[in-house]
Amino acid sequence: MSGGGDGAEVEALFHVAQDKVLLKLQANSQWSMPVAAAGPSLDPTAAVDPLDRDLVRRI
DSSP: OOOTHHHHHHHHHHHHHHHHHHHHHHHHHHHHSOHHHHOSOOOHHHHHHHHHHHHHHHO
């Protein structure tokens, strides 16, 4: 092992993966809601791109 930094790196990667899964679940649940409750119609790729960029930035 190369030191204590490995655990912190694994922890950070785990949190990024967890965030991404939660964001996808949230996005999927928004698409299953009635249109009136969901608010204005959004392009699904446009809604996800800023989130993916944020996750990439965290790595």
